[in-house]
Amino acid sequence: MINKKLIKDLLNESACSHNKDKKSSCDKPKPGATSGGCAFEGAQISLFPYADAAHLVHGPDTCLGASWETRATLTSYEGENNTPLGYCTNVTTQDIIFGGDKKLAEAIAYIVEHKKPKAVFVYETCVTAMIGDNIDFTCKEARKRFGIPIVPVHSPGFVGGKNLGSRLAGEAVLDALVGTREPKEIHPFGINLIGDYNVTGDMWQYTPILERIGIKVVATLSGDGRIEAVQTAHTAKLNVIVCAKSLITLCRKMQERYNIPYVSVSFYGKRDTSNAIRSIVNAFGDEAMSKRAEKIILEEEAKLEERLLPYREILKDKKAILNTGGNKSWSIASALQDIGIEVVATSIRKATEEDIAIAKTYVPILMKVPANEQAKLIDEHNIDILLAGGRSLYTALKKKVAFVDVNQEKKVSYGAYGGLENLAIDVCAALANPVFKLAGKVAPWEN
Amino acid sequence: MGELKVMKPLHVNPLKLSQPMGATLAFLGIKNCMPLMHGAQGCASFTKVVFTRHFNDPITIQTTAVNDITAVIDGGEKGISEAIANITQKVTPELVGLFTTGLTETKGDDIKGACALLKEKQKIVYVHTPDFEGGLESGWALSVQGIIEQLIEPSVECNKDKVLLIPNVNLSAIEVEKIKESLELFDFEVYALPDLSDSLDGHLGVKQGALSSGGISVEAIKKLGDTGHVITVGRSVKKCGELFKAKHTQSQHHHFDTLTGLVACDDFYKTLLTCKGWSKPPASIQRWRKRLQDTLLDTHFALGKAKVIIADEPDNAYAMAKALREVGAHVEAIIAQRSEVQELFTCNVSVGDFEEVEKILPKMDMLISNFHGERLAHTYHKALLLRGFPNYESVGVGLRHNILYEGSCTFLCEVNNRLHKN
Numbered sequence: 013m014i015n016k017k018l019i020k021d022l023l024n025e026s027a028c029s030h031n032k033d034k035k036s037s038c039d040k041p042k043p044g045a046t047s048g049g050c051a052f053e054g055a056q057i058s059l060f061p062y063a064d065a066a067h068l069v070h071g072p073d074t075c076l077g078a079s080w081e082t083r084a085t086l087t088s089y090e091g092e093n094n095t096p097l098g099y100c101t102n103v104t105t106q107d108i109i110f111g112g113d114k115k116l117a118e119a120i121a122y123i124v125e126h127k128k129p130k131a132v133f134v135y136e137t138c139v140t141a142m143i144g145d146n147i148d149f150t151c152k153e154a155r156k157r158f159g160i161p162i163v164p165v166h167s168p169g170f171v172g173g174k175n176l177g178s179r180l181a182g183e184a185v186l187d188a189l190v191g192t193r194e195p196k197e198i199h200p201f202g203i204n205l206i207g208d209y210n211v212t213g214d215m216w217q218y219t220p221i222l223e224r225i226g227i228k229v230v231a232t233l234s235g236d237g238r239i240e241a242v243q244t245a246h247t248a249k250l251n252v253i254v255c256a257k258s259l260i261t262l263c264r265k266m267q268e269r270y271n272i273p274y275v276s277v278s279f280y281g282k283r284d285t286s287n288a289i290r291s292i293v294n295a296f297g298d299e300a301m302s303k304r305a306e307k308i309i310l311e312e313e314a315k316l317e318e319r320l321l322p323y324r325e326i327l328k329d330k331k332a333i334l335n336t337g338g339n340k341s342w343s344i345a346s347a348l349q350d351i352g353i354e355v356v357a358t359s360i361r362k363a364t365e366e367d368i369a370i371a372k373t374y375v376p377i378l379m380k381v382p383a384n385e386q387a388k389l390i391d392e393h394n395i396d397i398l399l400a401g402g403r404s405l406y407t408a409l410k411k412k413v414a415f416v417d418v419n420q421e422k423k424v425s426y427g428a429y430g431g432l433e434n435l436a437i438d439v440c441a442a443l444a445n446p447v448f449k450l451a452g453k454v455a456p457w458e459n
Numbered sequence: 460m461g462e463l464k465v466m467k468p469l470h471v472n473p474l475k476l477s478q479p480m481g482a483t484l485a486f487l488g489i490k491n492c493m494p495l496m497h498g499a500q501g502c503a504s505f506t507k508v509v510f511t512r513h514f515n516d517p518i519t520i521q522t523t524a525v526n527d528i529t530a531v532i533d534g535g536e537k538g539i540s541e542a543i544a545n546i547t548q549k550v551t552p553e554l555v556g557l558f559t560t561g562l563t564e565t566k567g568d569d570i571k572g573a574c575a576l577l578k579e580k581q582k583i584v585y586v587h588t589p590d591f592e593g594g595l596e597s598g599w600a601l602s603v604q605g606i607i608e609q610l611i612e613p614s615v616e617c618n619k620d621k622v623l624l625i626p627n628v629n630l631s632a633i634e635v636e637k638i639k640e641s642l643e644l645f646d647f648e649v650y651a652l653p654d655l656s657d658s659l660d661g662h663l664g665v666k667q668g669a670l671s672s673g674g675i676s677v678e679a680i681k682k683l684g685d686t687g688h689v690i691t692v693g694r695s696v697k698k699c700g701e702l703f704k705a706k707h708t709q710s711q712h713h714h715f716d717t718l719t720g721l722v723a724c725d726d727f728y729k730t731l732l733t734c735k736g737w738s739k740p741p742a743s744i745q746r747w748r749k750r751l752q753d754t755l756l757d758t759h760f761a762l763g764k765a766k767v768i769i770a771d772e773p774d775n776a777y778a779m780a781k782a783l784r785e786v787g788a789h790v791e792a793i794i795a796q797r798s799e800v801q802e803l804f805t806c807n808v809s810v811g812d813f814e815e816v817e818k819i820l821p822k823m824d825m826l827i828s829n830f831h832g833e834r835l836a837h838t839y840h841k842a843l844l845l846r847g848f849p850n851y852e853s854v855g856v857g858l859r860h861n862i863l864y865e866g867s868c869t870f871l872c873e874v875n876n877r878l879h880k881n
């Protein structure tokens with residue numbers, strides 16, 4: 013069952029600074045003027061990277077039919093990788109009339125029998141919440157029968173947006189998995205990585221560096237994640253939130269329950285990556301480790317600079333405008349600066365108070381209504397490249413400046429030191445491409 | 460051959476897309492239209508993302524964003540009228556296409572009543588498209604039926620030279636355009652409903668509009684009542700033609716299950732010749748027919764030995780299977796949803812998902828399916844042809860042309876060459 017009190021608490025989360033802001037993503041969606049995904053999507057994004065668990069969506073088609081195998085969340089799991097697979101109970105009229113519990117139980121049994129997953133997540137969606145299926149009970153019975161975690165996730169889309177769904181997913185993991193297994197040994201410098209889903213392998217850009225410093229990743233939520241690992245997450249010494257404020261509630265609760273402190277970091281760009289490593293290391297207060305970390309940071313930065321050399325020549329004196337949402341408004345800005353680009357303006361249209369405060373420290377001009385402002389700014393500042401969502405392509409063509417769609421599903425990682433080179437390659441390619449001056453060319457029969 | 464029923468309590472790697480998604484596409488083929496999905500926000504968001512990535516073009520859609528409170532107490536009117544108010548504050552749609560989802564159908568919302576209340580404020584067509592029934596094709600077809608019922612004005616006239624083309628959802632923008640052009644060669648005045656050839660054909664506009672970027676105009680739809688011939692392509696839209704004919708009894712209905720392959724195209728042109736009382740089609744069509752004859756012979760050698768599995772929406776799977784059978788290919792088909800067309804297949808066909816595809820694939824040479832087939836084709840080292848929704852891997856999906864004599868040639872050659880490459 014959906015827990016109304018929990019949802020209210022999650023929306024009022026004290027550790028979350030943006031709930032004072034009326035325009036925040038926590039607000040109710042406005043009919044006819046809403047574009048974001050639903051709570052189910054948020055939950056799915058947060059949990060699907062557990063490749064050793066099956067993800068069963070209890071509902072009709074729309075929820076899963078349109079969303080499976082869409083995110084490049086990589087995994088090193090050697091068993092059958094469930095991340096690109098889709099399981100759906102495909103609720104039909106029949107089930108709506110007679111209830112979907114039996115079908116759900118059968119579907120779980122089918123999956124356990126045929127796929128042998130380490131756990132099954134069961135996602136409640138709008139229709140199955142509406143018809144009042146007793147998902148908790150069905151999951152409990154299945155758990156007894158099969159002896160593996162069968163975890164209900166109460167995330168029907170009508171309760172709210174992606175952000176809330178991600179919180180609900182965090183709650184499900186905390187309630188059903190964390191603390192249900194004891195590890196063989198407890199690492200003195202163990203951390204949990206929270207909120208990095210390892211899209212295009214982002215996480216792997218920095219986890220080897222952390223390991224070299226002497227830090228062990230105990231569990232993740234949920235990039236390259238494993239069920240058995242997250243069951244021992246309570247034994248980590250530190251929670252590291254990677255660019256995901258939605259999971260602060262989870263971290264706060266883990267602090268209360270297991271006494272695990274948390275830090276919030278970003279691994280975009282050189283400076284932020286180095287700072288992220290320092291925040292993690294500092295939390296342990298181990299001098300030898302801090303020294304080791306500084307040495308490794310120096311090495312990595314030097315290596316990166318060497319690789320960036322050929323691009324620096326092209327990118328120096330280049331000016332950019334960034335128009336994207338959320339924490340990307342500053343994290344990508346910071347990365348762009350690290351490859352030598354001057355970021356003249358960034359959009360804060362959909363950013364939270366906190367994001368705006370951070371963005372201020374990176375970029376001089378903050379655009380409130382970028383659609384109206386960016387064209388003028390391109391002229392005034394002689395901008396070379398616009399990094400934005402697809403909608404802004406028309407502005408770029410009109411102004412004949414290079415364009416990168418930053419909201420598109422990315423194909424390569426831009427994360428940490430290694431990913432920065434990929435960003436430099438893509439930006440250089442856009443700058444060198446004549447297409448942006450050509451595609452908007454006026455036809456010979458028009459003037 | 461009928462259906463091999465798959466008895467499974469779930470879909471593993473679903474092939475099926477939902478009815479509201481089909482409705483969305485239908486309304487995007489009408490000019491200055493706003494598709495409005497009546498449900499919680501996520502369905503519209505997923506739909507937008509899928510089609511944006513598929514077409515590589517911006518997709519217009521809004522949602523009534525049903526949330527917790529309204530879900531429990533009211534009948535839906537409040538959300539719908541609020542949505543219309545918020546939409547019309549920013550833009551002036553000539554039409555709002557309102558369609559339901561599983562959530563609002565389970566609630567039992569009275570969308571007809573809600574639309575009646577809003578009649579003065581906004582022209583709306585309403586459609587019931589719960590996602591626990593049907594699929595992409597039926598969502599599209601139900602929307603067309605809604606438009607025929609609710610928009611077309613009665614007419615006493617009958618213009619024998621006016622054609623209404625109703626394509627099924629699988630036809631690409633260019634395919635719709637090619638049929639229209641072909642009909643124009645027969646001196647018909649042609650309208651397509653919906654008309655994606657003018658909206659989702661991948662053209663560069665001046666800016667990104669807030670409404671559908673093209674399509675048949677509402678004005679033109681209203682005046683379709685005097686249409687002399689209604690042509691339906693694909694079993695999923697046959698009922699639309701029948702409905703039109705029932706309402707406009709002086710018109711003639713011509714139905715074609717497919718326009719791919721020699722036999723199908725011959726049927727099509729024979730009908731047009733009869734309508735016009737002509738003895739021969741224009742020269743370009745005759746020429747393309749000869750090219751197709753030659754292509755049949757050129758490809759029969761490789762394709763005659765080929766084993767192909769098709770996983771797609773029923774109408775599209777049927778069209779491709781039939782064309783491939785003409786050159787002797789061994790075909791198996793998995794279709795996304797039930798359809799009357801499954802009775803017509805001359806090969807094995809069943810309703811299923813990609814788990815079923817995976818069971819058959821090892822014995823086959825080639826897979827034809829949406830982008831989800833890529834991983835499978837790769838795993839089993841099979842040739843792959845991407846068709847159907849969604850396709851995130853190719854660009855130019857709106858430009859694909861696999862129908863009529865010309866497109867049938869392209870189709871057969873492409874299958875042949877893909878097989879060869881593998």
Ligand code: SF4
Binds near residue numbers: 051075
């Ligand atoms: S809004 Fe509800 S029905 Fe729609 S995708 Fe989200 S959970 Fe599924």
